[in-house]
Amino acid sequence: MPRACVTENYEDFEAGRDRDPLNSYLDYCRDCYGELSLGQLTTEWDVPDDAVEMDCEHPWYDESDYSCEHCGCALTDKDN
Numbered sequence: 001m002p003r004a005c006v007t008e009n010y011e012d013f014e015a016g017r018d019r020d021p022l023n024s025y026l027d028y029c030r031d032c033y034g035e036l037s038l039g040q041l042t043t044e045w046d047v048p049d050d051a052v053e054m055d056c057e058h059p060w061y062d063e064s065d066y067s068c069e070h071c072g073c074a075l076t077d078k079d080n
Contacts, residue, residue, distance in 0.1 A: 001075055002033035003058040004041060010051030027058060032070035 004026045012018040024045075028036060033055075041052045066075040 001058055002028045002030065002036075002054075003056050004028070004033075004036070005053040005056040006041060006045045006047060007051045007053075008045065008047065010047055014050075025056070025058070026069045027066050027075055028070060029068040029073050029075065032068050036070070 006024045006026065007013060007021045008024060009018045009022040013021045026041075036054075038049060038052055038054060041047075042049055045051070067073060068075060
């Protein structure tokens with residue numbers, strides 16, 4: 001299942017002012033991810049392009065409750 005990662009403190013992390021990246025992981029269903037663009041995330045989160053990783057690794061959805069960031073539908077093991 002598609003997941004995006006946004007490093008909220010990217011500029012401070014890259015400049016060495018923060019030791020650890022502050023990452024937010026955003027899970028999407030296939031339909032919503034297909035409509036998602038890098039520009040949407042960078043604008044919404046006010047970060048540079050390099051602060052967003054599209055289609056990053058995700059946990060197995062049968063281990064916990066996850067839902068799509070956009071439409072809110074539940075993500076299940078069939079979405080892995």
